[in-house]
Amino acid sequence: MQLFDYELSGNCYKVRFLLHMLGLAYDRYPVDFHPGREHKAAWFVAQHNPLGQIPVLVDDGVSIPDAQAILVYLASRYDAAGSWYPDDPLTRARIQAWLGIAGEITRTASAARLHDGFGYPFDIDACRAGARAVFRMLDDHLAQAHSLGRSWLASGDAPTIADIACFPYAALAQEGGIALDEFPALRRWIADFRTQPRFVGMAGIMAPALSAH
Known part of the structure; x- marks a missing residue:
């Protein structure tokens, strides 16, 4: 591979x-x-x-x-355990919807990051406005899920590939000039993702124990 x-x-x-x-x-x-x-x-x-x-x-x-x-x-x-992409039609439908939303996060928040960090000639105001709109939807969904005792996007009990797909460009949003102060549920979800057992990060998204130093 x-x-x-x-x-x-x-x-x-x-x-x-x-x-x-x-x-x-x-x-x-x-x-x-x-x-x-x-x-x-x-x-x-x-x-x-x-x-x-x-x-x-x-x-x-x-x-x-x-x-x-x-x-x-x-x-x-x-995935022999079937935990990341559960074999349940409704859960899979929800995951597919979030994978589409992940594409929208890439189109907006990632583009803003490419503009600021790599000099790509995107309309930065449009990118940031689009990202904030997607993050508002994410924050609303996660706040409602949290009120029902659920922590994740498509399945309340455990993360799925929906969470993996949406996570990085939300966690890297500030590299595109997009603050997350107004999205508390989204920030909590990012923190939950980073504290998973065996979490591994990338530049800009360090594991919690490493980022504390």
Whole structure:
């Protein structure tokens, strides 16, 4: 198994996180996303992802693009316990809805981060406004869930790939100039995610014990 990966990408982190949680061995191919734009290279587009995007997972010789699709694949094939993508139609429908929302978080909060940190020429005001709208919806959902004794997006008892998909760019929001002060339930959920057993972070999202120093 091979992962075409960029260390600072929240979408790549989602895949690394689930691979870690499932205890799966893999080789990392570091893609020169910035400034090299290797993900747009002709060989990468032809062999792995015609959209020229990362991450891409290669398993059994097949290239699987798109972070959310990779999460579904890994959880479906390798999670024997079925906890990350439960085999229940309603839960799976909820997860799929949140995977779509994760795409909206990428379109807004991640774009704001790319603007501020990498100089991408996005409409920063539109990105931040869109991110705040998504975060407001997340915060409202999580506050209601918390009032019912539930901590997670799609399943009250345990995190699923829905939580993995939505987590990184919410946790990295301040790198795009988006404060989370007005979203207390969202901040609590981020803290809950970071305190899971065996949590592993990335640059900007440290494990709680490490971030305290």
